[in-house]
Amino acid sequence: MTQYTVAIKDIVREENLNCGNKARALSIMTSEDIRLPDGICITPDAYKEFITQTGLKGRILMELGRKDLKDMRWEELWDASLRIRNMFVRTPLYPSLREDIISGLPKPLQRKPVVIRSSSTAEDTQGTSFAGLHDSFVNVTGIDRILHHIKLVWASLWSDAALSYSKELSLDINNSAMSVLIQNMIVGTKSGIAFGEDPNDPKKAVIEAVYGLNKGLVDGDIEPDRWIVSGRTGRIVSQHQSAHARYTTVTTEGTILKKKNLAGTRSPLLNKNEISEIFSTLTTIQNIFGSKQDIEWTFRRGLLYILQARPITVRSSRDNNKQRVWDLSLRRSIDNLNNLSEKIEKVYLPAMTKAANKLSGRDLNKKSDEELAQEIAERKKAFDYWRAIYWNEFIPFAHGFRLFGQVYNDRLSPEDPYEFVDILATSHLLSLERNRALESFAKDIFKSSQGLPRSDSDPVLNDRLEKFIEKFTGVSCDITKCEDEKETLLNIARQLLHKSPSKKNRPGGREKKKKLFLNSFSKKDRAYAENLLDIGRKSYRLRDDDNIYLGRFEGLLTEAIEESRKRLGRRCKDTYTCSNPEEVIRALHFRTYKPKAVKESTHKDSHIKVQARQLRGQPASRGIAEGTARVLATAEDLGSVQNGEIVVCDAIDPNMTFVIPLVSAIVERRGGMLIHGAIIAREYGIPCVTGIPDATDLIKTGDYLTVDGYYGLVIVHDQKEAQEKRAAVHRLSTKKEDIS
Amino acid sequence: MLKKRPSLRSDIEKLLRKERLGVIATQGEPYPYATLVGFSFTKDLKHLFFATMRSTRKYRNILNNQHVSVLIDTRKNDIDDFKDAVALTILGRAAELEKADKKKYLTLYLKRFPHLKCFIEDPETALVEIQVDRYIFVRRFQEVKELSLI
Numbered sequence: 001m002t003q004y005t006v007a008i009k010d011i012v013r014e015e016n017l018n019c020g021n022k023a024r025a026l027s028i029m030t031s032e033d034i035r036l037p038d039g040i041c042i043t044p045d046a047y048k049e050f051i052t053q054t055g056l057k058g059r060i061l062m063e064l065g066r067k068d069l070k071d072m073r074w075e076e077l078w079d080a081s082l083r084i085r086n087m088f089v090r091t092p093l094y095p096s097l098r099e100d101i102i103s104g105l106p107k108p109l110q111r112k113p114v115v116i117r118s119s120s121t122a123e124d125t126q127g128t129s130f131a132g133l134h135d136s137f138v139n140v141t142g143i144d145r146i147l148h149h150i151k152l153v154w155a156s157l158w159s160d161a162a163l164s165y166s167k168e169l170s171l172d173i174n175n176s177a178m179s180v181l182i183q184n185m186i187v188g189t190k191s192g193i194a195f196g197e198d199p200n201d202p203k204k205a206v207i208e209a210v211y212g213l214n215k216g217l218v219d220g221d222i223e224p225d226r227w228i229v230s231g232r233t234g235r236i237v238s239q240h241q242s243a244h245a246r247y248t249t250v251t252t253e254g255t256i257l258k259k260k261n262l263a264g265t266r267s268p269l270l271n272k273n274e275i276s277e278i279f280s281t282l283t284t285i286q287n288i289f290g291s292k293q294d295i296e297w298t299f300r301r302g303l304l305y306i307l308q309a310r311p312i313t314v315r316s317s318r319d320n321n322k323q324r325v326w327d328l329s330l331r332r333s334i335d336n337l338n339n340l341s342e343k344i345e346k347v348y349l350p351a352m353t354k355a356a357n358k359l360s361g362r363d364l365n366k367k368s369d370e371e372l373a374q375e376i377a378e379r380k381k382a383f384d385y386w387r388a389i390y391w392n393e394f395i396p397f398a399h400g401f402r403l404f405g406q407v408y409n410d411r412l413s414p415e416d417p418y419e420f421v422d423i424l425a426t427s428h429l430l431s432l433e434r435n436r437a438l439e440s441f442a443k444d445i446f447k448s449s450q451g452l453p454r455s456d457s458d459p460v461l462n463d464r465l466e467k468f469i470e471k472f473t474g475v476s477c478d479i480t481k482c483e484d485e486k487e488t489l490l491n492i493a494r495q496l497l498h499k500s501p502s503k504k505n506r507p508g509g510r511e512k513k514k515k516l517f518l519n520s521f522s523k524k525d526r527a528y529a530e531n532l533l534d535i536g537r538k539s540y541r542l543r544d545d546d547n548i549y550l551g552r553f554e555g556l557l558t559e560a561i562e563e564s565r566k567r568l569g570r571r572c573k574d575t576y577t578c579s580n581p582e583e584v585i586r587a588l589h590f591r592t593y594k595p596k597a598v599k600e601s602t603h604k605d606s607h608i609k610v611q612a613r614q615l616r617g618q619p620a621s622r623g624i625a626e627g628t629a630r631v632l633a634t635a636e637d638l639g640s641v642q643n644g645e646i647v648v649c650d651a652i653d654p655n656m657t658f659v660i661p662l663v664s665a666i667v668e669r670r671g672g673m674l675i676h677g678a679i680i681a682r683e684y685g686i687p688c689v690t691g692i693p694d695a696t697d698l699i700k701t702g703d704y705l706t707v708d709g710y711y712g713l714v715i716v717h718d719q720k721e722a723q724e725k726r727a728a729v730h731r732l733s734t735k736k737e738d739i740s
Numbered sequence: 741m742l743k744k745r746p747s748l749r750s751d752i753e754k755l756l757r758k759e760r761l762g763v764i765a766t767q768g769e770p771y772p773y774a775t776l777v778g779f780s781f782t783k784d785l786k787h788l789f790f791a792t793m794r795s796t797r798k799y800r801n802i803l804n805n806q807h808v809s810v811l812i813d814t815r816k817n818d819i820d821d822f823k824d825a826v827a828l829t830i831l832g833r834a835a836e837l838e839k840a841d842k843k844k845y846l847t848l849y850l851k852r853f854p855h856l857k858c859f860i861e862d863p864e865t866a867l868v869e870i871q872v873d874r875y876i877f878v879r880r881f882q883e884v885k886e887l888s889l890i
Contacts (some may be wrong), residue, residue, distance in 0.1 A: 058819050065823030065880050173820070610748045613876065614884035698885070713882055 004046035004097065005104025008039045008181065019043060019179040020119030025289070025309050026181070032288050034281065034306050037115070039183030040104060044121055046097060047154050047178045054091045060084055060158065061173050066616055066712070067671070067691060069166050075672030076691050078402060079618060081160040082673075086409050086417040088155035093147055101150070102143060105182065109146075113139045113185040113250070116149045118156055121177050122169045133161040133169075134178070138215065139185055139250040146182065152410060153180045186305050187250055188298030190269055192217060194282045196292035197312050198228060205231045207278055209269045211247035214296055214307075215255050221335045222246050222257070225269040234279035241268055252522045257335045277304050285309050332399050334528070337535045340397045344542065348389055349549065355382055356552040364563040372567070373588040376560045380581045383553040394546040400539030401674065404532050411520040412513075418673055421682060423514050423533070424540040431544055431657040431676075432683060438658055441468055442493035465489060488639035495643050495662050544679055547653060557581065564588055571595065612698035612716045618671055619712035620678035623687035625665035626725060629703040631696055632656065646707055648699045652677030660684055665707035667714050669695045681709075689714050748885050749785070752875050755812060755828050756781050760852060762812035764790065766801035766834075773797055779810070780845075780852045786889060788830065788870040789837075789849050791860050799836075799866060806833040808870060822881050829876040836866040845869070 001010065011019050011027035019041045030036055051057040063080055072080070093101070102110070118134035135156035137149045156162070157178040162171060169176070191214035198204035208217060208224035216222035223242040230237060248255050270278070278297060281304060286293050292312040298305050332340070359379055367375060401424055408420040441464075468489070514533070521529040564584045565572045571587055571594050572578035578587075583595035630641050632649040641647065641659040649656070651670035660666070660680050668677045671691025681688030687709025699705065699714070704722030706715040717725060765774045775798055777790035788810065792799050802808065813827035837845060845867060850857060859865055875887040 058822065061819055061823045062881065067880070173823075609888045611886045611888065612884070613886050614882055616880055616883045711882075 002100045002104035004043050004049070004100045005040050006043060008036075008041055008183070011041055017043060018121050020121050022117070022119040022308065022310070023179055023181055028288060029285060029306060029309060032284075034285065034288075035304060036306055037183040037186050038106075039109065039114075039181055040106065041119065042101060042104075042150060042180040042182070044177030044179050046101065046180075047157070050091075050093065050097060050154065053094055053097075056087055056091055057173060059087055063087075064158075064173070066618065067693070069163055071693060072163075072691070073671055074160065074164070075675060076618065077163045078160040079671075079673045081158055081163060082402075082405065082409065083417050084158045085152070085155040085406070086413070088151045089148075089410060089413045090415070091151070093151070098147065101147065105143075105146070109182055109184065110143055111141075113141045113187075114146060115181075115183045115185050116140055116146065116153055117181040117183065118153045119179040119181050120157060120162075120169075121179065122171070133159055133165060135159065138213065138255055139187075139253060141253070145253070150180050150182075154178050185250075186298055186300050186307070188213065188300045188305070191296070191298035191307075192224060192278075194278050194295050194297065195312060196282055196286050196294070197231065201228075203231050204237060205229050205234075205279065205282065207270070207275060210242075211244060211260060211269065212258075213248040213250070213255055214298065216246065216248035216257055216335075218296070219333050219336075221333055222248070227270070227275055229275065229279055234276055234283075236272070236275065239268065244269070251528070252524045254525075256528065274299065274304075281306060332396055332403070334403065334532060334535065337397065337400045337403065337539070338531070340393060341400070341535060341538055344393060344397060345538070348393065352386055352549045352552075355386070356549075356556065359556050360552075364560060369567065369588045372560065372564060373585045376557070376564065376581050376585050376588075379553070379557040379560050383550075383557050386550055386553050390546060390550050394542060397539050398543045398674075400535040401537075401543070404536030407532055408517055412516060419513065420536075421540075421674070421679075422510050423517065424536050425679075425683065431548060431680065434548075435657060435661055437468075438489070438493060439496050439661065442496045461490075488636075489658070491639040492641070492658050492662070495641065498643055540679075543674070544676060547676065568595070610698070611718075612694075612714075613718075615692045615695065615698065615714045615716070617667070617689040617692040617695075617712045617714065618673060619709050620668075620673050620675075620690040621666075621681035621686065621688035621709050623665075623685065623709045624706065625687050625709075626704070626706045626729075627664045629667075629699050629701055629705050630663075631699060631701045633696065646705050648695055648705075649677075650696060651675070652680060660686075665689075665705075665709070667692060667695050667699065667705070667707060669693060748875075748877060748887050751826070751879075752828060752877055752887060753783075753785060755814065755826060755877075756785070759812045759814065762810045762830075764798060764834075765809045765811070766798045767805035767807060768797065768801050769804075773801055777810075778853050778856065779812075780849045782848070785875070786872055787845075788832070788872060789845055789867055790870075791849065791853075791856065791865050791867050793862075793864050794866050795864065799868070802834045802836075802868065806835055808832060808834045810870065826877065826879040829878070830870070830872055831874040831876070832870040832872040834868050834870045837869050841869070842867045 001007065006014060006017065006019070008023065008026050009030045011017060011023055012031050023041045026036055026039075051060065063083055066080070067076070069077070115136065115138045117136040120134055133156075135153055137152065140146055140149050157176060158171075162169060165171075190209055190211055192207065192209035193214065194208070195206040198206050205228075207227045207229060210217045210222050210224045217224050225242050225244075226240040228237045228239070229235060244260055246257050247260050248257055250256075281297070282293065282295055285295060285306070289309070289311065293309050294312045295309045296307040298307060359382060362375065364372060364375065401420075404424070405418070405420040408414070408423075409417055412419075414420075517533070518526060518529050561578065561581060561584055564587070565578050568578065568584070568587050578584055578595050580595065587593045587595045625646065627644050627646045628642075629648050630637070630645040632638065632641075632647055638656060638659055641662055643662050644664050645662070646665040646667060647656075647659065647663045648667040649669070651668055652660070652666060653676060657676075657680055661684060663686065665686050666677050666681050666688040668675070668688070668690040669692060670677075672678060673690070675690060678688050678690055687707045689707055689709060689712050691712075692714060695714070699716060704717045704725055706717065707713075708715070760778055761776055762779050763774050764777050765772050767773075775796075777792065777798075779788050779790045781788045808831075810830040810832075811827060812830070813825055815821045815825040815827075846860065849867060850860065853860075860867065873888070873890045875889075877885050877887065
């Protein structure tokens with residue numbers, strides 16, 4: 001034992017040492033002669049000293065101080081967690097701590113592959129489930145890699161999942177700490193878990209088994225063989241055999257899922273003696289702890305090893321926060337993402353295009369009211385169906401580029417934790433393609449008409465606009481308003497002709513960074529790295545494009561509702577009255593029925609004298625810009641955007657990206673570094689600050705702003721300052737004109 | 741749906757209730773002069789009061805220039821301050837209360853500082869009123885909002 005390390009077997013004897021319940025349980029089992037991998041624990045004091053001595057404590061605190069954690073969306077928590085993780089990765093262990101850990105690490109563990117596990121001092125307490133919040137790593141070899149992974153485990157004290165549960169964990173910079181377990185790696189031929197209590201029948205126990213390591217089982221990627229046994233005697237009550245198609249094994253570093261040669265795997269994975277041994281050990285462990293347990297085990301060379309044990313109440317307890325459960329379900333393994341990718345590319349996107357094409361091009365004018373009602377119902381059904389696919393399949397797939405980003409940062413320790421986006425951004429985004437098309441359309445029109453007249457006074461222009469809109473159905477209007485689409489587009493096109501030259505983001509060394517990333521893997525693991533990059537790129541592109549695919553259905557529905565509005569006349573007193581498809585359908589069926597209005601959100605601060613001076617959010621795209629604010633409250637505001645203004649809005653969605661080439665910065669209420677607005681801002685090389693909760697309330701159109709995309713700050717200047725700054729800008733532009 | 745935060749006004753009132761000391765800056769020549777005072781305030785947030793001897797530098801400064809600034813904050817002098825501390829800068833105009841008004845607001849002041857009874861009853865002690873023009877509220881290190889009363 002050194003100052004910061006203790007042998008697992010000794011933890012139980014150290015009454016004043018809190019290495020977390022996971023470590024303590026392992027120590028107790030060792031003292032009771034249960035067979036476990038050998039190892040040591042790095043005490044929580046090492047973590048505390050590290051963050052104090054290196055100044056990380058203050059930096060973490062500042063990161064968490066941006067916003068109340070409870071007000072953060074999952075994306076914002078993920079971003080905060082990524083930045084903190086990068087701080088740990090980039091901060092070296094100072095010499096005395098490094099030496100202490102190395103001298104406490106037994107020589108065999110320094111040479112052989114090890115497992116590095118988290119054991120948080122707040123995990124698995126009070127009968128609440130906190131399993132899986134922190135990171136563990138298997139098959140790590142060599143001192144430097146071990147030390148690197150210790151820091152990753154420490155960083156996972158602040159994982160996105162842990163931040164989600166910050167209240168339950170009482171997560172706090174001064175009191176929370178993380179122990180790290182370093183154990184001998186046991187590469188078993190078959191592994192699994194055992195529950196002392198079947199969730200469906202408390203009198204029974206459950207044993208599950210897979211080939212190889214149990215990571216694939218725990219991650220939910222491999223279906224296991226399952227035995228239901230009597231909780232008292234261990235007698236087998238029923239058994240279920242899986243396909244045995246895949247298994248998890250070790251690679252140069254970490255693990256990999258492999259396909260199994262099915263020959264000779266048709267019989268059950270465990271024989272009766274093995275089931276009996278697992279059950280017997282489970283019973284012994286339950287007697288030691290005096291409660292039902294959930295254990296992880298593995299067989300190596302015929303010997304049963306116990307890897308972990310925790311009270312069963314811990315894992316089986318349910319989280320009633322549905323949003324949080326859904327958010328955390330977004331974290332997917334690479335295998336899961338590969339499956340999703342194939343499904344999205346080969347099944348969903350072609351089917352979406354086909355379905356949208358089938359619905360578009362129908363002449364709504366010629367339909368009777370009854371037929372139009374039927375058309376709305378059909379379009380709504382299609383929209384609802386694809387929206388469900390979007391939430392359940394497309395959004396989880398977006399985790400692909402997050403997974404890539406995390407691996408990139410862990411391996412290359414970049415100064416900017418979002419450097420990885422440069423590599424992903426080579427993909428072709430549909431919204432940018434549309435913007436280029438609009439710019440070219442605007443130039444074309446300008447040449448032919450010498451000045452962009454109103455569409456209603458120029459039939460040729462009107463025809464061209466209609467064709468453009470048809471090509472990009474549903475891109476510049478939303479469910480509430482569509483009738484002004486042509487004028488909106490025309491106004492934006494007019495502005496585009498006079499905009500300053502584009503300063504598009506062209507990050508240097510893209511190829512170099514890609515090579516650095518791929519070369520950080522051994523030859524054996526290069527295929528995994530390329531797979532990860534491929535998934536990252538596809539998911540990054542889809543994160544933008546999926547809105548456009550879905551937007552087509554929304555546009556088609558809006559188009560049919562617009563047609564209905566024209567017919568319903570006075571019964572539709574405003575757009576909000578006739579935005580509910582069910583109400584519109586009813587009104588088309590019954591001549592006297594008046595559609596009910598959908599209530600508008602009226603979130604306004606009652607204190608009219610409150611003025612923001614500085615607002616803090618996330619620095620989502622670097623750069624500094626000054627300009628006049630344009631608050632986008634509704635779709636109609638899009639047409640008012642002037643060249644050089646700063647857009648302030650709830651969230652940039654693909655319907656709004658037409659105006660982005662005009663603006664000098666973006667400020668969003670919705671938070672996140674990888675949300676649509678942030679992606680587009682980076683593509684155009686303009687600053688973007690996201691996650692300012694009351695941005696659209698506190699900032700007014702006409703306010704003069706400075707947007708600091710490095711630090712995530714929006715400064716609202718008072719009138720005097722604004723006048724001075726506007727005058728300076730005016731002087732500068734006059735001078736430029738004189739020179740030219 | 742996110743829960744709406746308490747209003748800026750209630751954040752300010754909460755801070756004024758919690759803290760009893762603040763730093764007042766008066767306009768000296770040539771240097772601005774900052775010093776610690778105990779303050780009380782009215783419920784409508786329009787007035788702050790503090791007591792001072794007439795022989796002090798801050799009192800002399802106020803006679804020459806009524807514009808003052810007061811800083812009230814919750815710092816504990818540890819690292820958490822950068823996340824948790826809030827600070828309020830108050831901009832206003834200061835003047836000594838006349839006898840009648842002094843009597844009126846003295847009770848309010850002594851309710852907060854009963855141990856200053858002897859000090860406040862000293863004939864050399866003035867009760868100074870600050871008419872607040874503006875509150876500038878800072879939280880989370882860089883988030884700045886302003887409540888204007890003029």
